[in-house]
Amino acid sequence: MSRGVLATEKRGMRELGAEEHVGWDEVTQGTLLPSFEKDVDAAHVRPEERPYSDFNSYTATVASWRVIKPVYNRDICIDCQNCWVWCPDTSIVSRDKQMLGIDYDHCKGCGVCVEVCPTNPKSLLMFGESEETEAALAKWPEKKKKAK
């Protein structure tokens, strides 16, 4: 079974805290929260192939935190991975040295990725949360001339 990379069955399904579990005050000392449904060496398994358990925050979403969002323009991107290394929310999805896009379930809209993107014009820009991707791409600025 192959799952998509940018949207998987077990991702962003719930707002944080919306589940039915024993209450936080019923948890006893030494309780374990398993990140996966079975033993997995995550360092050698890609996220889309992992058996995430319901306790893993990967299955939750913080999308509602955003008022602005980054939009990605593949045509200009040079796959430098600056956005990948500095995203604080593990929300830049890169596979095989290629930037694939943004994980909007986990992105909080901080704008760090836009700031560190070195292309001209940038390959990532912030837009209002409700802006459609197509519309955002249609508004992309031209290459800026260097001020002499």
Add this chain to the structure above:
Amino acid sequence: MAITSIKNLKEFSTANERFEGAHLLCPGCAHSMIVRELMNCTDDNLVIASNTGCLEVSTAVYPYTSWDTSWIHIGFENAATAASGAEAMYKARKRKGTLKDPDAPVKFVAFGGDGSTYDIGFQWLSGAMERGHDFTYICLDNENYANTGGQRSSATPIGANTTTAQAGRVSYGKKEKKKDMVAIMAAHGAPYVAQLAPNKWKIMAKGFQKALETEGPCFINTVSACTTEWKFDPKDTIHLTDLATDTLMFPIYEIIDGHELNILYRPKNIIPVEEYLAAQGRYKHLFKPENKHVIEQIQKDIDAKWEYLQRREEARV
């Protein structure tokens, strides 16, 4: 140790992430940049313990965990204790032959904020360093008790406005200088001690890998820009960290075996410290005429420290 290639960012980006999203750290928080990088630096098994602070509280909001490795949630001052205890247990079980997979490589890591590292967990950290456990302690130094609303710690620099060292009519904020934790850890004779910053991702990754590979207790102080308490726009975390390293407010260096000091980053253009201070709300009051002397003091201290570090490096003692 199986280390991830950090030759360039493209290769580094093939690492399989083990620090998951939907933690509750603020947008733009540098804590997660640093933790992600540490975890992406190796594909060994990791046993991680966290002191209480923004990182611990935000990555384990019941019923969720953001950690894909073994991770111990423990009290404010106990990450070094927990990590060293786990390491001692691991060694004992290896000796007794009771480990399920004795050949699997495993590394022990502890994370603490500056409040827990410099102040409240200080003696526990010192004890673990002195006992010589094989682990790496990483301080996420945002120079205040951020998780409880921005109180001063002994890592807070002179002149910063905090909720317990407030700037106002009679005070310019914190009066005391920052404690030199790197020197204190080096004085324990630790095999590897460093101060690193996430804007210099490759230097930081190399330092992390060195610490993980080194046998014995290693300590790394990382500069962790805090958008909420330092008061700057979340998008500017890396820009602000650039100012921190390029004004030499945070020099990047390592100390090996307690004495051999190497400077790891020399800014091409050293920026006056005003520029770093002016970019943050916590230093706003220093630009009033009556507080200018504090800025001068900070610049003087920076220059003296840089001179000292360069001389120590040259002396090779």
